[in-house]
Amino acid sequence: MTSYNLLLLPGDGIGTEIMAEVKTVIDWFGKRGxxxxxxxxxLVGGSAYDAHGKAVSEATMAKALAADAVMFGAVGGxxxxxxxxxxxxEAALLRLRKDLALFANLRPAICYPALAxxxxxxxxxxxxxxxxxVRELTGGVYFGEPKEIVTLENGQKRAVDTQLYTTSEIERIxxxxxxxxxxxxxxxxxAEKHNVMKSGVLWKQVVTKVGAEEYADVSLGHILxxxxxxxxxxxxxxxxxxxxxxxxGDILSDVAAMxxxxxxxxxxxxxxxxxxxxxxxxxxxxxxxxSAPDIAGxxxxxxxxxxASFAMALRYSFGLxxxxxxxxxxxxxxxxKGLRTADxxxxxxxxVGTHEMGAAIIAEL
Amino acid sequence: MTSYNLLLLPGDGIGTEIMAEVKTVIDWFGKRGxxxxxxxxxLVGGSAYDAHGKAVSEATMAKALAADAVMFGAVGGxxxxxxxxxxxxEAALLRLRKDLALFANLRPAICYPALAxxxxxxxxxxxxxxxxxVRELTGGVYFGEPKEIVTLENGQKRAVDTQLYTTSEIERIxxxxxxxxxxxxxxxxxAEKHNVMKSGVLWKQVVTKVGAEEYADVSLGHILxxxxxxxxxxxxxxxxxxxxxxxxGDILSDVAAMxxxxxxxxxxxxxxxxxxxxxxxxxxxxxxxxSAPDIAGxxxxxxxxxxASFAMALRYSFGLxxxxxxxxxxxxxxxxKGLRTADxxxxxxxxVGTHEMGAAIIAEL
Ligand SMILES: CC(C)[C@H](C(=O)O)[C@@H](O)C(=O)O
Ligand SMILES: CC(C)[C@H](C(=O)O)[C@@H](O)C(=O)O
Numbered sequence: 001m002t003s004y005n006l007l008l009l010p011g012d013g014i015g016t017e018i019m020a021e022v023k024t025v026i027d028w029f030g031k032r033g034x035x036x037x038x039x040x041x042x043l044v045g046g047s048a049y050d051a052h053g054k055a056v057s058e059a060t061m062a063k064a065l066a067a068d069a070v071m072f073g074a075v076g077g078x079x080x081x082x083x084x085x086x087x088x089x090e091a092a093l094l095r096l097r098k099d100l101a102l103f104a105n106l107r108p109a110i111c112y113p114a115l116a117x118x119x120x121x122x123x124x125x126x127x128x129x130x131x132x133x134v135r136e137l138t139g140g141v142y143f144g145e146p147k148e149i150v151t152l153e154n155g156q157k158r159a160v161d162t163q164l165y166t167t168s169e170i171e172r173i174x175x176x177x178x179x180x181x182x183x184x185x186x187x188x189x190x191a192e193k194h195n196v197m198k199s200g201v202l203w204k205q206v207v208t209k210v211g212a213e214e215y216a217d218v219s220l221g222h223i224l225x226x227x228x229x230x231x232x233x234x235x236x237x238x239x240x241x242x243x244x245x246x247x248x249g250d251i252l253s254d255v256a257a258m259x260x261x262x263x264x265x266x267x268x269x270x271x272x273x274x275x276x277x278x279x280x281x282x283x284x285x286x287x288x289x290x291s292a293p294d295i296a297g298x299x300x301x302x303x304x305x306x307x308a309s310f311a312m313a314l315r316y317s318f319g320l321x322x323x324x325x326x327x328x329x330x331x332x333x334x335x336x337k338g339l340r341t342a343d344x345x346x347x348x349x350x351x352v353g354t355h356e357m358g359a360a361i362i363a364e365l
Numbered sequence: 366m367t368s369y370n371l372l373l374l375p376g377d378g379i380g381t382e383i384m385a386e387v388k389t390v391i392d393w394f395g396k397r398g399x400x401x402x403x404x405x406x407x408l409v410g411g412s413a414y415d416a417h418g419k420a421v422s423e424a425t426m427a428k429a430l431a432a433d434a435v436m437f438g439a440v441g442g443x444x445x446x447x448x449x450x451x452x453x454x455e456a457a458l459l460r461l462r463k464d465l466a467l468f469a470n471l472r473p474a475i476c477y478p479a480l481a482x483x484x485x486x487x488x489x490x491x492x493x494x495x496x497x498x499v500r501e502l503t504g505g506v507y508f509g510e511p512k513e514i515v516t517l518e519n520g521q522k523r524a525v526d527t528q529l530y531t532t533s534e535i536e537r538i539x540x541x542x543x544x545x546x547x548x549x550x551x552x553x554x555x556a557e558k559h560n561v562m563k564s565g566v567l568w569k570q571v572v573t574k575v576g577a578e579e580y581a582d583v584s585l586g587h588i589l590x591x592x593x594x595x596x597x598x599x600x601x602x603x604x605x606x607x608x609x610x611x612x613x614g615d616i617l618s619d620v621a622a623m624x625x626x627x628x629x630x631x632x633x634x635x636x637x638x639x640x641x642x643x644x645x646x647x648x649x650x651x652x653x654x655x656s657a658p659d660i661a662g663x664x665x666x667x668x669x670x671x672x673a674s675f676a677m678a679l680r681y682s683f684g685l686x687x688x689x690x691x692x693x694x695x696x697x698x699x700x701x702k703g704l705r706t707a708d709x710x711x712x713x714x715x716x717v718g719t720h721e722m723g724a725a726i727i728a729e730l
Contacts, residue, residue: 090560120598121485141506141528142561149563156532159567163506163526166517193615195455196507198514202524226615230623233485233598250558250591251616258595 004318006039007067009060012046012080012089013291014301014354015073021303021358022071022310025327028362029314034323045075045089045291055092064096069317070284071310072096074291097137100282102270103169104176105135105249106312107288109236109256109266114335115344119261121233131232131239131256132184134177135249137270139169140199142246165199165245170206172273177243178215187240189221191228191248203245225252232256253288263289264302264343267309269316283317285309295342299353302341304331307361330364337364369683371404372432374425377411377445377454378656379666379719380438386668386723387436387675390692393727394679399688410440410454410656420457429461434682435649436675437461439656462502465647467635468534469541470500470614471677472653474601474621474631479700480709484626490601496621497549497606499542500614502635504534505564507611530564530610535571537638542608543580552605554586556593556613568610590617597621618653628654629667629708632674634681648682650674660707664718667706669696672726695729702729 006026010019023039030037042060043051055075056064064070075089085091096102111119111129119126144162151157174190181188190207194200204222211220223231225248231238232255244252257266266289272282287305295301308331315324339360340349352360371391375384388404395402407425408416420440421429429435440454450456461467476484476494484491509527516522539555546553555572559565569587576585588596590613596603597620609617622631631654637647652670660666673696680689704725705714717725 085566088560094561120487120490120600122487125485144525147563149567152531157567158529158531159562159564160509161528161562161564163528164523166523167521193612195453196459197524197526198512199524199526201450202514202522226619229594229616230619233620233623235485247558247612248616251594251613254591254595255598255620258598 001033001036002318003036003038004068005066006037007063007070008039008041009044009064009070010041010073011044011075011291012077013074013293013296015075015291017296017299017301017354018287018303018306019071019073021354022306024358024362025307025310028365029323034320035318044072044092046077046080048092049080049083049087049089053087055087055089056095061095061099064100065282068280069313070096070100071306071313072284072286073306074287074289076291077293079293094142096284097270098143100284101138101272102282102284103136103138103273104173104271105137106180106269106271106316107133107135107249107253107257107266109133109253109260111260112262112265112332112335115260115262115265117261117346118344119259121236121259126236126259126261129236129260131236132180132241133249133253133256134173134180134241134243135253136169136173136245137249139165140246163197163199163247165202167202167206170203171210174207174210174243175214176271177241178211178218181218181241182215185240186218187221188218189223189228189239189242191223191225191242191244191252193225195224199245207243228252229255232259257288262344263305264341265304265308267305267312269309269312271316281317283313285313299355300342301354302343303354303358304341307331307358326365330361333364334360366398366401367683368401368403369433370431371402372428372435373404373406374409374435375406375438376409376440376656377442378439378658378661380440380656382661382664382666382719383652383668383671384436384438386719387671389723389727390672390675393730394688399685400683409437409457411442411445413457414445414448414452414454418452420452420454421460426460426464429465430647433645434678435461435465436671436678437649437651438671439652439654441656442658444658459507461649462635463508465649466503466637467647467649468501468503468638469538469636470502471545471634471636471681472498472500472614472618472622472631474498474618474625476625477627477630477697477700480625480627480630482626482711483709484624486598486601486624491624491626494601494625496601496604497545498614498618498621499538499545499606499608500618501534501538501610502614504530505611528562528564528612530567532567532571535568536575539572539575539608540579541636542606543576543583546583546606547580550605551583552586553583554588554593554604554607556588556590556607556609556617558590560589564610572608593617594620597624622653627709628670629706630669630673632670632677634674634677636681646682648678650678664720665707666719667708668719668723669706672696672723691730695726698729699725
């Protein structure tokens, strides 16, 4: 039986509570014999800063590099609002993405019919929505140098960030998007600002070339990022796969997530390139939602996004597609039965806590 | 009687049709004696490119610099999709913004109750919505250098754009936002990505300082740009004035505009600093919508955004606040009477063309 080792990084806020539920899910799949899962848990974000003054320690980084997959909860909170820039909780996430070379961020925005009412949009616009945002995650303005604040002679300050993309960075993320589109509706929309950004010009050129030369069977559209944000609000179902750079992906995926009305439901995967010899790829899985410090410790957080992130791990890291399907069906099943955590509760449904929701998913499995 | 001179740049697509309606509105106000308006019309965008190979000629630029206000229609269309980068239609808009130093872009997102049904969002979330996005317009990644695509030794290309902000650039746009908030609900939210961008760090610092030292009466919030995009979808009425940089403003103002369900209704103003001696500021007014090549020449475009842009000119360039109010009430009046162009038509209302709508507004005046 193949054996996988996972690093669990619950992080801050509700991270610990939702990770606890994932553990029982991992154990369930382990006991069922689909594979053997070993896991270890460690600190990250504000809790790591409190423990050793860094958002992620070198020891933790080494474990993350060695793991088959990292399960990441959420980081940050008002407690760490004023810690120095380099050790702020988010720095851990950025370092993990960069050092593990997780260039492909997959963010599905799915609107479960049972939850369509929770959307700010009219039901008919979002019911059955199923978009996948493929966001470049290790380049662009997030990491480009120079990235600094300098004091000028006149006493003024000047801040600089650098948006930077190379041909190969764009090619590899485009391929991820096209490959995934083939498993869906075979449609990719590439969002950029080629009308004002040179990186947008190159982005459009490279995506066009990859599409024409390698994916003639996939239909490709180009859309300006501002218009894409508009169209997501106007008529979201027009999209299948959207591919974009790091910063546009940050915003567009949040808009797409919010359309579904249920942030607490949405997982994400951050993937590296397959290893040339083993074929395994480094990966980190995390919910789209944040650490929600306001409800932390109350046992009411929604563990579904975290559990669905493990379903993505089953699918993308371990190739256990049937197990992933099974887990996703179990999640849909408990929703059909009317179970809801507070964030998705509506009249006529049954309100449950974090652990009850986790247990119900296990029972459904 | 004060005399003002306007430069009308209808541009491409529906630009000419909607500008024709504005002329009758300008003439109406001139005849009523609120001020004397002179105007001249010129080419811009694709039509200027067709005429003399540039998106805006030097002669036109000189007129724009001399004008009290520029009324700008819209530029671009499939016809010019492949013209060289430096002379593409959008280049005209960027050059006008830069050379006229129009650093403050005001984008109101107002949802007329009569049109709330047209929004993708549920009526109760958008009815009566009134947000003002104040977008920095002459800095950031739009203009920062280096901005280039270079070919590397290995044959790969590398594209670079530079996000750049100085203290004074942030101070002046912050003041515009705070001043406008004082005429509204005295609330400013500043959107940036200080968690990943150094320009976001400086932005937050400077806005905080200006707020504390000069606008203690205005309440100030800070929000991450990705979360701001989400919150605009989730609960837009939580906002009054949002201030942000050029690129975030591009996206956030488009999201806010789309929430209202009626892009064809929304004007915008781009303002320079008041002249030290005359107090006059350079200004350009334009609809938020584009050139809509698909419906150009059919006489069905909605002229309201363009006419409402002239209302903004009355208010911000000429200080004719009563005239601006009058024009805005006339627009609301024709909507109350049930007149609609095709883009905002719903059953039970009366569908009219571009010119009929313009004439109805004149009649209402
Ligand atoms: C926490 C933050 C650094 C991060 C980002 O900007 O990428 C977050 O918004 C995300 O989308 O994962
Ligand atoms: C046409 C384009 C250059 C422009 C921009 O990106 O600023 C437009 O999207 C806008 O918002 O006015």
